[in-house]
Amino acid sequence: MKIAIFGQYYQNNTHSIVEKVVAFLEQKNIEICFYSIFYDKLIENNIDLHRFKKFDTHECLKENFNFLISIGGDGTILRAATFVRDSNIPIIGINAGRLGFLATVQEENIEKLLHRVLVNDFSISKRTLVSLNSHPENKDLEDINFALNEITVSRKDTTSMITIETFANNEYLNSYWADGLIISTPTGSTGYSLSCGGPVIMPTANCLIITPIAPHNLTARPLVIPDDLEITLKVTGREEQYLVSLDSRITSVSNETTLTIKKTNFHILIVEFPEEGFLRTIRKKLLWGEDKRN
Ligand SMILES: NC(=O)c1ccc[n+]([C@@H]2O[C@H](COP(=O)([O-])OP(=O)(O)OC[C@H]3O[C@@H](n4cnc5c(N)ncnc54)[C@H](O)[C@@H]3O)[C@@H](O)[C@H]2O)c1
Ligand SMILES: Nc1ncnc2c1ncn2[C@@H]1O[C@H](COP(=O)(O)OP(=O)(O)OP(=O)(O)O)[C@@H](O)[C@H]1O
Structure with missing residues (x-):
């Protein structure tokens, strides 16, 4: 078995987490390969990893990895997804x-839950992603043109709202006059979309959510649509450019750019354990349904 280890930062608890993971995997004779930038940070901080291999691009991950372990927060999982891409590595x-909404294994459970992975006692949650195509083409949006949480357009360099003409399968839907618009996956429903009044959606539902950001309108509400619809956006505003973000990544595009957003033809696979499933996570981490009177 071969496992990739991914992370972005070195902080107080990194040392003990990495040591626990490495000790467990080595004891089981599992081949380990570290993301090179993370590896360098760990070496700088006196974690001896010289016996392990490194990877630095998504292409390296195509070589028969069984799993990728992401050490960090949700932001780190979003970044890990840009390496995993369509490789089907859980x-x-x-x-x-x-x-840690997406990253659910706590440090104290590392050995117990990694053991469960090895004995096949886990489930796989298949997550929908959205892809972005821009016309005319934009270099910044070419390589990593997909998002696990959401694709967002928003105003740039101005307090003035933008108008986002929106079409679903080429049928006119609405012109949102707002700070921006979020096209969210079910996974992203508990991220930015939630903060803008969007619904919480169970991760494996086959839908997308269109959520306006601060629309100046009483009738613009978040809309849940089937995930086989293709969404087209045309933005106009006082400035010549607007912002496009895919999860944590952001770039500027000119107002002439038309964006097309649709479900990708691959999924990201997240390893889940029943006791750390979605319903428990929203209760525990979003305090879902909490009512002090009961
Ligand atoms: N106002 C907002 O709520 C807001 C604004 C911008 C971005 N975001 C979210 O942040 C994400 C990017 O993460 P980052 O680390 O670069 O930014 P960040 O450092 O601002 O962290 C964003 C927060 O959102 C949480 N989060 C991310 N994805 C989530 C999900 N699917 N469900 C529940 N919580 C989630 C993270 O745990 C973190 O606490 C975006 O994809 C977007 O969903 C939220
Ligand atoms: N490898 C790591 N070791 C220790 N701490 C980490 C590591 N990676 C991330 N962290 C801590 O978690 C914080 C958030 O990390 P990250 O950007 O991955 O997630 P996030 O999107 O902010 O989500 P969350 O709210 O789940 O932390 C970092 O600022 C850091 O404090």
Whole structure:
């Protein structure tokens, strides 16, 4: 078996997490390969990893990896997804961050849950992604043109709202006059979309959510649509450019750019354990349904 280990930062608890993961995997004779930038940070901080191999691009991950372990918060899982892409390598998220909504394995459970992975006692949650095509083409949006949480357009360099003409399968839907518009996957429903009044959607539902950001309108509400619809956006505004973000990545595009957003033809696979499933996570981490009177 071969496992990739991915992370972005070195902080207080990184040392003990990495040591636990490495000790467990080595004891089981599992081949380990570290993301090179993370590896360098760990070496700088006196973790001896010289016996392990490194990877630095998504192409390296095509060589028969069984799993990728992400050590960090949700932001780190979003970044890990840009390496995993369409390789179908399941991601195990070890939470070293704050919320850890997607990264659900806590440090104290590392050995127990990695053991469950080895004996096949886990489930796979298949997550929908959205892809972006721009016309005319934009170099910044060419290589990593997909998002696990959401694709967002928003105003740039102005307090003035933008108008987002929106079409679903080429049929006119609405012109949102707002700070921006979010096209979210079910996974992203608990991220930015939630903060803008969007619904919480169970991760494996076959839908997307169109959520306006601060629309100046009483009738513009988040809309849930089937995930086989293609969405087209045309933006106009006082400035010549607007912002496009895919999860944590952001770039500027000119107002002449038309964006097409649709479901990707691949999924990201997240390793889940029943006791850390979605319903428990929203209760525990979003305090879902909490009512002090009961
Ligand atoms: N106002 C907002 O709520 C807001 C604004 C911008 C971006 N975001 C979210 O942040 C994500 C990018 O993450 P980042 O680390 O670069 O930014 P960040 O450092 O601002 O962290 C964003 C927070 O959102 C949480 N989060 C991310 N994805 C989530 C999900 N699917 N479900 C529940 N919580 C989630 C993270 O745990 C973190 O606490 C975006 O994809 C977007 O969903 C939220
Ligand atoms: N490898 C790591 N080791 C220790 N701490 C980490 C590591 N990676 C991330 N962290 C901690 O988690 C914080 C958030 O990390 P990250 O950007 O991955 O997630 P996030 O999107 O902010 O989500 P969350 O709210 O789940 O932490 C970092 O600022 C850091 O404090």
